[in-house]
Amino acid sequence: MQTANDIRRVFLDYFRQQGHEIVPSSPLVPRNDPTLMFVNSGMVQFKNVFTGAEKRDYVRASTAQKCVRAGGKHNDLENVGYTARHHTFFEMLGNFSFGDYFKDRAIELAWNLITREYGLPKDKLTVTVYIDDDEAFNLWKKIAGLPDQRIIRIPTSDNFWAMGDTGPCGPCSEIFYDHGEGIPGGPPGSPDADGDRFIEIWNLVFMQFEQVTKTERINLPRPSIDTGMGLERLAAVLQGKHDNYDIDLMRNLIEASAHASGTDPDGPLNVSHRVIADHLRSSAFLVADGVMPSNDGRGYVLRRIMRRAMRHAHLLGAKDPLMWKLVPALVGEMGQAYPELGRAEAVITETLKLEETRFKQTLETGLKELEGAIATKSGLTADGKLSGSVAFALSDSRGFPLDLTQSILRDKGMEVDVDGFNAELEKQRERSRAAWAGSGEAATEKIWFEIRQRLGATDFLGYSTEKAEGQVLSLVKDGQEVAEAKAGDVVALVANQTPFYGESGGQMGDAGRLVTAGGAVIEVSDTQKKLGDLHVHLGKVVKGHVKAGDAVEMLVDHARRSGLRAHHSATHLLHEALRRRLGTHVTQKGSLVAPDRLRFDFSHTKGMSPEDIAWVEHEVNRRIRANADVATKLMTPDDAIAAGAMALFGEKYGEEVRVVSMGGRESEEPKEFSTELCGGTHVGRTGDIGFLKIVSEGAVGAGLRRIEAVTGAAAEAYVAEQQKQLAEAAAAIKALPQELPARIVSLLEERRKLERELAEARKVIATGGSGAAAEVQDMNGVKFYGRVLEGVPAKELKGMADELKRKLGTGVVALVATADGKASIVVGVTDDLTKRFSAVDLVKAASAAIGGQGGGGRPDMAQAGGPDAARAAEAIAAIEAMLRDHVKAA
Ligand code: SER
Numbered sequence: 001m002q003t004a005n006d007i008r009r010v011f012l013d014y015f016r017q018q019g020h021e022i023v024p025s026s027p028l029v030p031r032n033d034p035t036l037m038f039v040n041s042g043m044v045q046f047k048n049v050f051t052g053a054e055k056r057d058y059v060r061a062s063t064a065q066k067c068v069r070a071g072g073k074h075n076d077l078e079n080v081g082y083t084a085r086h087h088t089f090f091e092m093l094g095n096f097s098f099g100d101y102f103k104d105r106a107i108e109l110a111w112n113l114i115t116r117e118y119g120l121p122k123d124k125l126t127v128t129v130y131i132d133d134d135e136a137f138n139l140w141k142k143i144a145g146l147p148d149q150r151i152i153r154i155p156t157s158d159n160f161w162a163m164g165d166t167g168p169c170g171p172c173s174e175i176f177y178d179h180g181e182g183i184p185g186g187p188p189g190s191p192d193a194d195g196d197r198f199i200e201i202w203n204l205v206f207m208q209f210e211q212v213t214k215t216e217r218i219n220l221p222r223p224s225i226d227t228g229m230g231l232e233r234l235a236a237v238l239q240g241k242h243d244n245y246d247i248d249l250m251r252n253l254i255e256a257s258a259h260a261s262g263t264d265p266d267g268p269l270n271v272s273h274r275v276i277a278d279h280l281r282s283s284a285f286l287v288a289d290g291v292m293p294s295n296d297g298r299g300y301v302l303r304r305i306m307r308r309a310m311r312h313a314h315l316l317g318a319k320d321p322l323m324w325k326l327v328p329a330l331v332g333e334m335g336q337a338y339p340e341l342g343r344a345e346a347v348i349t350e351t352l353k354l355e356e357t358r359f360k361q362t363l364e365t366g367l368k369e370l371e372g373a374i375a376t377k378s379g380l381t382a383d384g385k386l387s388g389s390v391a392f393a394l395s396d397s398r399g400f401p402l403d404l405t406q407s408i409l410r411d412k413g414m415e416v417d418v419d420g421f422n423a424e425l426e427k428q429r430e431r432s433r434a435a436w437a438g439s440g441e442a443a444t445e446k447i448w449f450e451i452r453q454r455l456g457a458t459d460f461l462g463y464s465t466e467k468a469e470g471q472v473l474s475l476v477k478d479g480q481e482v483a484e485a486k487a488g489d490v491v492a493l494v495a496n497q498t499p500f501y502g503e504s505g506g507q508m509g510d511a512g513r514l515v516t517a518g519g520a521v522i523e524v525s526d527t528q529k530k531l532g533d534l535h536v537h538l539g540k541v542v543k544g545h546v547k548a549g550d551a552v553e554m555l556v557d558h559a560r561r562s563g564l565r566a567h568h569s570a571t572h573l574l575h576e577a578l579r580r581r582l583g584t585h586v587t588q589k590g591s592l593v594a595p596d597r598l599r600f601d602f603s604h605t606k607g608m609s610p611e612d613i614a615w616v617e618h619e620v621n622r623r624i625r626a627n628a629d630v631a632t633k634l635m636t637p638d639d640a641i642a643a644g645a646m647a648l649f650g651e652k653y654g655e656e657v658r659v660v661s662m663g664g665r666e667s668e669e670p671k672e673f674s675t676e677l678c679g680g681t682h683v684g685r686t687g688d689i690g691f692l693k694i695v696s697e698g699a700v701g702a703g704l705r706r707i708e709a710v711t712g713a714a715a716e717a718y719v720a721e722q723q724k725q726l727a728e729a730a731a732a733i734k735a736l737p738q739e740l741p742a743r744i745v746s747l748l749e750e751r752r753k754l755e756r757e758l759a760e761a762r763k764v765i766a767t768g769g770s771g772a773a774a775e776v777q778d779m780n781g782v783k784f785y786g787r788v789l790e791g792v793p794a795k796e797l798k799g800m801a802d803e804l805k806r807k808l809g810t811g812v813v814a815l816v817a818t819a820d821g822k823a824s825i826v827v828g829v830t831d832d833l834t835k836r837f838s839a840v841d842l843v844k845a846a847s848a849a850i851g852g853q854g855g856g857g858r859p860d861m862a863q864a865g866g867p868d869a870a871r872a873a874e875a876i877a878a879i880e881a882m883l884r885d886h887v888k889a890a
Helices: 004-017 042-051 103-117 134-144 231-238 248-261 270-288 297-315 323-334 339-343 345-375 388-398 402-410 418-437 443-455 558-582 610-625 637-642 712-732 737-767 769-775 794-808 839-849 869-889
Strands: 060-068 089-097 125-130 151-154 160-162 167-178 198-211 217-230 467-477 480-482 484-486 490-495 512-516 521-530 534-543 545-547 551-556 588-593 598-603 631-635 657-662 674-677 692-701 704-711 777-779 782-790 812-819 822-829 856-858 861-866
Touching: 004 060, 004 089, 004 103, 004 231, 004 248, 042 060, 042 089, 042 167, 042 198, 042 217, 060 270, 089 103, 089 231, 089 270, 103 134, 103 167, 103 198, 103 217, 125 134, 134 151, 134 167, 160 198, 167 217, 198 231, 217 231, 231 248, 248 270, 248 323, 270 297, 270 323, 270 339, 270 345, 297 323, 297 345, 297 402, 323 339, 323 345, 339 345, 345 388, 345 402, 345 631, 388 402, 388 418, 443 467, 443 480, 443 521, 443 534, 467 484, 467 545, 490 521, 512 545, 551 558, 558 588, 558 598, 558 610, 558 657, 558 674, 558 692, 558 704, 558 712, 610 692, 692 712, 704 712, 712 737, 737 782, 737 794, 777 869, 782 794, 782 869, 794 812, 794 822, 794 861, 812 839, 812 869, 822 839, 822 869, 839 856, 839 861, 839 869
Parallel strands: 125 151, 782 812
Antiparallel strands: 060 089, 089 217, 125 167, 160 167, 167 198, 198 217, 467 480, 467 490, 467 551, 484 545, 490 534, 512 521, 512 551, 521 534, 588 598, 598 704, 631 657, 657 674, 692 704, 777 782, 812 822, 822 861, 856 861
C-alpha cells in the first residue's frame, strides 16, 4: 500500500526530477494576502510571483501545502465528519509554472504522474475543460488519448478557478476518478454529478488573469500554471478506499481517538472520531502557525473548530480533556513532512488542554440549559426552532459558538432561529454602545468606538513577523472617517491585520511604512491601540492616494523594533534582579520602553546604594550573557499567576494572557529567572539585548523609585560618550583618566588652601597698607573709613570691618564689595560710638543707593545687599552724608 507519506514523497520527487524547485509549505496564516483568512490552496504563497510583483530564482515549483478551509469563502465546517470528503484541514499537492510551461506541458506532466507513477488505469479517468477551451480539449485528446465523451466541457465557475474575490485566476481543467458503478452518481456536468461516483482528484488551473477588483480583470504578464491535488482524495483512490477518512493517515488518528476514549472506532459514535481526527489536524497546525483561540477573527475560527471537536469528545464520554492526548499520534503521522509540528508540540498540547479544560467547565451546564429549553418548549419558536435568545445566551455565557449549537441540534433534526440570534447580537452591541457612551470618555474617542464595533479587533501578527499585507478598512482624517487620503494628509489608518505593535504595557507603538498596491506610501510614526485591540496607525501619506479597501504592504521599522524588543526584555530582567537584591516588595509601578532607553518605576522606600546598583546591573548582564531562550506561552491569568508569573497590579488581562519567561539556567531552580505576564514584543534570546547600563536611579514620589537604563547600541553609545567626557576631563588637567579621582581631590585641597591665602591677602590690602591711614576722614573728631572693594566675596567683609575697627580704635567703617554686578555693604561702628550712630541706620541709608531692601544687624555691625553694583560709591557717599549730618547736629 502507498501510504499518505509515500504518496506525498512520490509527488515531490517526480516534480523535482522534472526541474521543479521543492518549496516548503507556507504557514497557514497568509503573510502576503490580506483578503484571505487562511491559506486555502497551494498557489497562495506564489500569488505575487504570478502577478509579476515578486521575482524568485526559479520558474517552476512544487509543494505540499497545508490548507485550512473553515471560514471565509470555502467554509466546510458544518459538514465535516458526516461526509466522505469534507475537511477543515487538508494537504494540497501542486506544481507551478511562473511564465514557464503552459497547458500542454502541464497536462502531460499530470497525466504521466497519475498513470505511470501512481499507476491509475486510464479507463477510470475522465477530465473536464472550460466550455470554450478548445486548446485544452485537443491537448487531452492528443496527450492522454482520451475519447471525446470523456473530455467534458463545463460552462460554470467549476471550471474557472479564482482564489478569492481578487487575485490570479483562470480557466481550469479537472481530472476525475471513477469509483465505479457500485457508487451512485454521474459524470461531471451530468444531472447526477453531485453523487460520489466521479471524484475530482486534480485541478489544473491555466492562470491567465488577475482579478484586480471585483469588476476589473487584467492579463497576467505571462500565462502560468497552478495545479492542486488533495492528498487525502488521491490517497483514498490509491489505497482503494472511497472515503478520505479511511486512508492510513486519517485512520490512525481515528484509532488514536478511539483508544484514548476507550470507544469503538467504527461504532455508532464513529462521526465523533472523524470530527476529532479532522479538527485535531486543523487545530494543531493553526496553533503551530501562531493562531491562538480567541473571540475574534482567526482565533475565533480556531476556537469554533476546537470546541466542536471537544463537544464530540464529550459525546464519546471522555471525562477528562481528550484532544491533547492525540497530539503525539498526529506528530507521528505528519511531523516528518511538517517539522513545525514537532517544534510546536508543547504549545499545541498546552493550548488544547487549556481550551478543553475551560470549555468542559461550561459544556455540561450549557447542554443542560439547551436540553431544558427544548424539553419544556420554553426555548422554541412557534415553528419549532431554537429561539435566538437561547442560542445567544449559550454563546454569550457558555462559550457555545452558534455553529456548535447548530451542530448539536442537527443531531436532533432541529435548527436555530438565526435571525433571532442576530437580533440578540445586535441588541448586545447596542447595549455596549450605550454603556460606552455613558462611560465618560472623550467625545473624540467615540469615532474609534464606532469603528471598533463595525470592524472588530485588529489581528496582530507582529509577534512572529515585522512584515505583512493587510487591507485598509478605515481612514480617519481630522477626526472624521474618510474614503481616501492623498499625499500630504495626516491620517489614522486601520487595517484588518497588522504586524505593527500598538502602544501598550509601556512599550511604545511601532513606526514604519505602508505601501499600497497602487503605490501610495504612508510613513507611520506611531501605532496606538484603541479600545484594547484596535490597532491605529498614525502617519502621513507621503505619496499617492490611499483608499479604504486598498491592499497594503506593512513594514515595521526593523531597527526601531529591535531596540524596543531589547529594552522590553531588559525591563523584565531588571525587575527580577531588583527583587532579588532589594526584596520581593519591589514591584513594577510603571515603565516606558522606547527604542533607545527604558524607564522602570518600582516600589521601594530607600535610595539604592552604589553597590546595589552595581549588583543589579551585573546580575542583568550575567543573564544577558547566558543567552537563554525567551519563551512565550498562553495561559489563563490564574494559571499563569499560580505558575509564578509576576502580574502587574492594575493591568487589565483578557481571558488568556501571554507569559514571557527568560534568563534561566538549566542548573537553577526555578529554571526561569524571570516570568511575567506580558503582551509586549521580546528578543528571541537574552543575548540579543547585548548589554544593559543603568544611567540613573532616583526618587519620583513617596516610596517610588525610578531607574533609567539603556541597552544594546544605545548602551554602547552611552558608555562611549561617558568615556569621551572622561578623556576630555583628563586632558584638561593633563592627567590620565585613571589618575583623575586622586588628582581632583588634591586640586580641591589646593584650591581651599589658595582661597584661604587669598582672603588673608585681601584683608591685608583692604585694612592695612600705606594708603589706608590717609583715607581715614575726620569728621569733627569722628573717624570714618569708607571704601569700595571690587571682586571681594561678601563673606569676607565682616572680618575686614572688624579688623579696621580694631585699627581705628574709635570710628565708623563702611565697606562695599562688588561682585557679579551685585553689591554688599557692611557698616561697623566701634562700641564707644554706638550710642551716637547705629550701624543699622547707616546701612539702611546705603542700601537704598544700591537698590537694596534695607538690611539689618546690630548697632555695632550691620549689613545689606543690593543689585546695583555700579552705584557702590554712592552707597559710601550716603553713609558719609548721614554721618556728617549727625556730627553737625551734635
Ligand atoms: N488553486 C487551485 C485549487 O485550489 C489549484 O491549485 O484548486
